[in-house]
Amino acid sequence: MDYMDIFGVWLSVFLTLSIFSYLYKDNPFYKAAEHLYIGISAGYVAVISFWQQIQPNLFGRLWPRIDANADMGMFKSAWYFVYEILNWVSTLGGWLDRSIFPANGIKGFDGISWIYIIPFMLGIFMLLRLVPRLGWLARWAIAYIVGMAAGLRFYGFLNSDVLMQVKAATVDFSGDWWSIFNGLILLIGTLSGLVYFFFSKEQTGIVGKISKIGIYFLMIKFGASFGFAVMGRISLLIGRFDDLIVSNSPQNYYATLWILSAMIVLLGIWAFFDKPETEELTV
Amino acid sequence: MDLLKKIFIALGSMDRRFIFLLVGLSVLLPKLYPDLFTLPIKASSHSQRVFDEIDALKEDSKVLVSFEYGPSTKPEIHPSAIALLNHLFSKNIKVYAVALWPDGNFMATEAFSQVADGYGKKYGVDYVNLGYKPGGEAVVKGLASDIRTMYTVDLLGNDIDSIEMMKDVKNLLDLDFIFSLSAGYPGSKEWVQFACDPLGIPMSTGCTSIQVTDIIPYVENDQIKGILSGMPGAAEYEQLVQDALNERGIVVSPGKASINMAAQSMAHVVIVLLIILGNITYYLTRKSGKKGGM
Numbered sequence: 399m400d401y402m403d404i405f406g407v408w409l410s411v412f413l414t415l416s417i418f419s420y421l422y423k424d425n426p427f428y429k430a431a432e433h434l435y436i437g438i439s440a441g442y443v444a445v446i447s448f449w450q451q452i453q454p455n456l457f458g459r460l461w462p463r464i465d466a467n468a469d470m471g472m473f474k475s476a477w478y479f480v481y482e483i484l485n486w487v488s489t490l491g492g493w494l495d496r497s498i499f500p501a502n503g504i505k506g507f508d509g510i511s512w513i514y515i516i517p518f519m520l521g522i523f524m525l526l527r528l529v530p531r532l533g534w535l536a537r538w539a540i541a542y543i544v545g546m547a548a549g550l551r552f553y554g555f556l557n558s559d560v561l562m563q564v565k566a567a568t569v570d571f572s573g574d575w576w577s578i579f580n581g582l583i584l585l586i587g588t589l590s591g592l593v594y595f596f597f598s599k600e601q602t603g604i605v606g607k608i609s610k611i612g613i614y615f616l617m618i619k620f621g622a623s624f625g626f627a628v629m630g631r632i633s634l635l636i637g638r639f640d641d642l643i644v645s646n647s648p649q650n651y652y653a654t655l656w657i658l659s660a661m662i663v664l665l666g667i668w669a670f671f672d673k674p675e676t677e678e679l680t681v
Numbered sequence: 682m683d684l685l686k687k688i689f690i691a692l693g694s695m696d697r698r699f700i701f702l703l704v705g706l707s708v709l710l711p712k713l714y715p716d717l718f719t720l721p722i723k724a725s726s727h728s729q730r731v732f733d734e735i736d737a738l739k740e741d742s743k744v745l746v747s748f749e750y751g752p753s754t755k756p757e758i759h760p761s762a763i764a765l766l767n768h769l770f771s772k773n774i775k776v777y778a779v780a781l782w783p784d785g786n787f788m789a790t791e792a793f794s795q796v797a798d799g800y801g802k803k804y805g806v807d808y809v810n811l812g813y814k815p816g817g818e819a820v821v822k823g824l825a826s827d828i829r830t831m832y833t834v835d836l837l838g839n840d841i842d843s844i845e846m847m848k849d850v851k852n853l854l855d856l857d858f859i860f861s862l863s864a865g866y867p868g869s870k871e872w873v874q875f876a877c878d879p880l881g882i883p884m885s886t887g888c889t890s891i892q893v894t895d896i897i898p899y900v901e902n903d904q905i906k907g908i909l910s911g912m913p914g915a916a917e918y919e920q921l922v923q924d925a926l927n928e929r930g931i932v933v934s935p936g937k938a939s940i941n942m943a944a945q946s947m948a949h950v951v952i953v954l955l956i957i958l959g960n961i962t963y964y965l966t967r968k969s970g971k972k973g974g975m
């Protein structure tokens with residue numbers, strides 16, 4: 399096995415055990431692993447989003463590949479001059495390799511899609527949040543995102559979650575007794591659950607009784623959710639244990655055993671010297 | 682009786698770290714001694730439905746598999762992905778992979794590398810990995826109208842039009858089935874809302890346990906054709922695929938989820954016992970006017 403592979407295994411074991419060490423109490427190992435995880439995740443998402451979406455789908459549409467020898471006209475030449483300025487900035491004046499803005503445009507699309515100037519501008523507005531005097535421009539971009547997302551999701555929810563679910567809640571009396579019984583329970587559960595969330599009338603009398611039935615249905619739902627959540631967390635624990643067991647093989651120089659032992663000793667020393675005011679509250 | 686009561690109250694106030702240790706041991710012991718903890722796996726109706734839907738697809742059908750999970754939820758969903766690819770490739774079905782999560786790229790690449798060679802499947806001819814696009818539901822909607830508005834190249838950087846199996850595919854309507862391997866948002870819900878319901882494309886899902894109660898209304902209403910619920914769902918599907926492939930003369934070893942189900946079940950038993958113990962203690966301490974520590 400390659401030494402870099404072994405280093406990778408030891409690192410993954412160290413980070414896994416660092417996260418698990420929180421079960422003892424909050425400690426420097428956990429904090430280091432947590433910060434590393436958040437930083438790497440954010441960095442990875444930012445890089446991959448740029449190279450998978452912004453570069454090919456936004457820049458690629460605004461500055462598609464062109465024939466270097468073709469006569470472009472003044473306007474198009476000026477547009478591609480902007481492209482070269484962006485390239486100059488992104489390569490720190492030619493110091494870095496040309497990668498984001500390759501020569502003669504980006505491969506993928508045929509003609510310039512001018513409409514994409516709008517998302518390009520909104521993206522710049524979003525970044526202007528870092529400039530206090532121009533930060534207000536970011537609101538335009540946020541307004542667009544909120545409006546677009548609300549409209550898009552409304553359409554999806556209305557069809558799949560409202561109309562089709564209302565249809566599903568109807569009782570089919572042409573079925574067998576068992577399906578009718580099931581349908582009735584579903585209908586009672588849906589209606590009583592909705593009554594519980596109806597706050598325009600005081601929940602007393604008949605409304606109170608129906609809403610109480612709704613509470614029972616909701617409790618069953620929450621119980622099921624809790625059960626499934628526990629099941630999921632145990633599955634993830636099994637996954638980590640799987641990796642820890644594999645990492646403890648002789649090929650990996652018993653990484654789990656060594657790191658676990660070292661961590662227990664170091665945590666013991668740390669706990670001994672830790673000041674009492676940082677002690678966490680007991681549950 | 683008083684002694685029993687005292688024991689229960691003492692147990693109720695035990696340090697939470699002992700509970701973590703107990704749960705840890707309940708997972709670790711079946712992993713270290715698997716022969717002592719073998720349990721049968723019986724497919725639920727939902728897993729059976731998924732298997733039946735995939736099994737009913739004809740040779741050369743086109744299936745889109747969306748990878749919407751990452752390393753953090755890999756133990757729950759990756760076994761479903763492996764079993765699914767085994768099932769699809771054994772039936773010579775073409776697989777189109779996309780990812781709505783950035784980590785989905787890794788998961789898809791790993792799943793294909795684990796399965797494709799075993800069936801002699803070639804990249805670009807039998808399967809393609811288009812990779813990740815940010816945007817969630819906007820990506821799904823884009824794929825529903827025109828795949829090329831979203832993807833100009835695949836994950837490896839190949840021009841999408843140069844890939845043989847992409848030639849007849851313009852949008853999702855050209856595909857026969859969608860399978861969402863989902864760990865949250867964006868995931869199965871978005872595929873139902875923006876692709877399967879509007880376009881009428883059949884879809885199944887393999888999702889994390891925590892999502893099941895949100896997804897199950899779609900399954901009951903037939904908007905989703907069956908669900909693989911977390912690791913137990915994956916284990917059931919693995920078993921069904923393994924039995925079916927063995928019948929066809931293809932030898933497949935037991936999947937990871939099936940192997941891990943004993944540990945899962947043992948942990949559940951311990952947790953249920955702890956919940957019962959906690960309730961008894963709570964009842965006793967409340968009765969005696971004391972405050973429990975559990």
